[in-house]
Amino acid sequence: MPSWIVASIGFIAQALFSSRLILQWIISEKNKKILTPKLFWEISLFASVLLFFYGYLRHDFSIMLGQTLTYYIYIRNIQLQNHWKELPKYVRFFLYFFPVFIVFYGFNNGILDVDLLFKNEKIPLWLLSLGVFSQVLFTFRFVYQWIYSERKHESQLPMGFWVISLCGSLLILTYAIIRIDPVLFVGHFMGFIVYARNILIKRKEDHDSLDKK
Numbered sequence: 001m002p003s004w005i006v007a008s009i010g011f012i013a014q015a016l017f018s019s020r021l022i023l024q025w026i027i028s029e030k031n032k033k034i035l036t037p038k039l040f041w042e043i044s045l046f047a048s049v050l051l052f053f054y055g056y057l058r059h060d061f062s063i064m065l066g067q068t069l070t071y072y073i074y075i076r077n078i079q080l081q082n083h084w085k086e087l088p089k090y091v092r093f094f095l096y097f098f099p100v101f102i103v104f105y106g107f108n109n110g111i112l113d114v115d116l117l118f119k120n121e122k123i124p125l126w127l128l129s130l131g132v133f134s135q136v137l138f139t140f141r142f143v144y145q146w147i148y149s150e151r152k153h154e155s156q157l158p159m160g161f162w163v164i165s166l167c168g169s170l171l172i173l174t175y176a177i178i179r180i181d182p183v184l185f186v187g188h189f190m191g192f193i194v195y196a197r198n199i200l201i202k203r204k205e206d207h208d209s210l211d212k213k
Helices: 003-031 038-058 061-080 089-108 114-118 125-152 159-179 182-212
Strands: none
Touching (some): 003 038, 003 182, 038 061, 038 089, 061 089, 061 125, 125 159
8 A cells, every 4th residue: 555545544543633632622621621522532433443554554563552452442431421322333333343353354364464563674672662662551541541430430531541641642752753653743742732731721620629628
């Protein structure tokens, strides 16, 4: 596949990820507290499909790993907001099995194998390790958010989510610069700003809540 098409898929995915953050940011700024509209999770899921495919085309294990780990958490948050069943059944079926299908297809037609993913000449082992660690840390924010939301029985984005996002994003920006990956850089540079702003909003929200008590 031509490199410009691969890059376009990546940029579209990152544009969607950025748009969800901007949407959430605007709504939170307007209400002076952290809010998460259902569209945030729906856009996240669609963007994740595209970015997973981008990672597959780039033979970049760290990108594929990061999207696989968060993919089903997006679905769970849509379920917690009671919007999952609003999607057509065939769409839900496709979304459930998309990552599994791509991995199975990739390994069984000879395009992907362990050496290609883990011994890519363009990604030395130390850089791959940085990418994997960055993605795992960045992904952990959604594991934390998922556990927090399950305990609260509603989808929420707590302070810890934004702090982990900020740290993980900084590491991925470093990986993107070294890897010379403009798709990752553009997406996470915008995210870095939004994460920092949400931390300030959340701190003010918590401070105001204490004052009311």
